[in-house]
Amino acid sequence: MVSENPQEDDRFYRRLINRPQFNMFLSQSDDETAVEYIKGKCQQNLSSNYSSQFSKPISSNRLIGLLNDKYILNILPHESKPNIYTNRISYNTRTDAYFENGNTKSKFLKEWHRGVLKTENLEFHHDDYWHMLYICRTPSPQSSSSASISWKFNYRPENLKIHSLSLKLQHSIWDGDSKIEVYITSLSTRKNPNPECHKVQFDPIPTWFHRYYYEDVDYMKDISEFIKGQYGFIINVKLYGGKGISEKEFNLKFNSEKQNWDVGWNAKNRSWDRGQTTDKRNQYTQLFRQKCVCIGPLTDDDETFKFDLRVELEPDIFYESVQVWKDDIRKMGLKLNDQETSDFKIILDTLGSNNDKIEEIEGNDINEKVNDENDIFYVHSKVLSSQSNYFRALLDSKMTESHSRSLKLKDISYYTLERILKFLYTGDIDNIEFEKNIIIKKIDPDKVKDHTDHIDNEIITEDCTENNTFIFEVWIELLYAASRFSIIPLIHRCEFEIRKFMNKENVEEVEAIAMGCGAEQLIKYCEMLEVEEVMNER
Secondary structure (H helix, E strand, O other), X not given: OOOOOHHHHHHHHHOOOOOHHHHHHHOOOOHHHHHHHHHHHHHHHHOOOOOOOOOOOOOXXXXXXXXXXXXXXXXXXXXXXXXXXXXXXXXXXXXOEEEEOOOOOOOOEEOHXXXXXXXEOEEEEEEOOOOEEEEEEOOOOOOOOEEEEEEEEEOHHHOEEEEEEEEEEOEEEOOOOEEEEEEEEEOOEOXXXXXXEEEEOOOOEEEEEOOEEEEEEOOEEEOHXXXXXXXXXXXXXXXXXXXXXXXXXXXXXXXXXXXXXXXXXXXXXXXXXXXXXXXOHHHOEEEEEEEOOOOOOOOOOOOOOOEEEEEEEEEOOOOOOOHHHHHHHHHHOOOOOOOOOOOEEEEXXXXXXXXXXXXXXXXXXXXXXXOOHHHEEEEOHHHHHHXXXXXXXXXXXXXXHHHHOEXXXXXXXXXXXXXXXXXXXXXXXXXXXXXXXXXXXXXXXXHOOOOOXXXXXXXXXXXXXXXXXXXXXXXXXXXXXXXXXXXXXXXXXXXXXXXXXXXXXXXXXXXXXXXXXXXXXHHHHHHOOEOOOOOOOO
């Protein structure tokens, strides 16, 4: 139980930071961000019971991402697209603030530099003469001075990957030798620890400002091609180039312009006036240029945002809704083990196991000597063929099982088969954690064996497995069975559940199992597992 004391609560949540399910994506985050995230997830789990939290691929509670490994991003469900989620971050130069998800009434972050991952040799500039605001290079006597700025977006905390990405990054160039380049890089993964850096090509528009000519980029660009299917990305902008002037040229220019100024010259404010003629290489490259004075009211909206990033997200592992088929089965009034309406039998052959239940099977004549009548499952062909390609092909064929209306199965535990059939009838999997105590049986200690390859649920005990290991292995066993019987919705459900137990220690084992079972989403997840990020110079 979490105490009612806030300080004790914080200590409780801080102890959870190093848990495997949290430290995979919070390893580079500060403690405050980690505590806030874990609090939200714990409260989310307490507010919903086990049976209801899987009714949707993604919980309807608060979803979050991370900005620069420091700030919580709020992810929203798309208004019209099912299973698509959105996040938007915008920057307004006039207010020098970031806004989230189009909400201009509340500032997400104040000051441009607080919202960046890294910045070098940049400053916020207020041009009093032209009443403009922008970010430009810090003045430097070196003509080769360059600058950079970057942002990092990470949506791995909610296991969401990029569906689409659009970016508006306003920038202007006032000199033919100056350059502004934009790059995007996906986050490091197990398969790709050093991802390629892609240059984003913007087409500048020739523009005139009074008598000055410059090239301007001020439009939204779809850059999904570089990053689709990834968990996050880093945007990096480089500013460099531009011709400087010598001290002699500067003095000549300053004295000449000073003599021609009829207005604005003030000997007591010489430094301000001198600033109008100083070497302005630093201002040849500008980011997020915006007016600070204009006729009429100043507004913050889609047009005034000079940095505007819009991302659509989708679950990395998705399992389909089975509500339609559940409704169809309910309308037909079909139930598992209803002998009166059943038209097919599945017999579990447990010969040679620890508790033999079928003692004699001869051809098509089945002489049943059972200790438990549930060793034979009475089922319906309509239900079997509705979601299983295996059973559909079997029932449509001319095989013996199709004619005898019965099937004998081996190499599958009783409880796994029962769960499979219940899923076909209800679309649900019973609470495995709660079932653990129900299926534990007293057995002869001499019969307990090592179950590292395949578990036998009938002889699991509290002493031979941890709770999480038990649940993990049950889902692995279900994945094997779902693949064997080609039940695609159950394969996807198993992928979704197994992902929760993934870590850097078991990833290779799970990847091999996923490949053997044709679990494509789980294979991709293993490949995309986060690794320690290497920050290369781009």
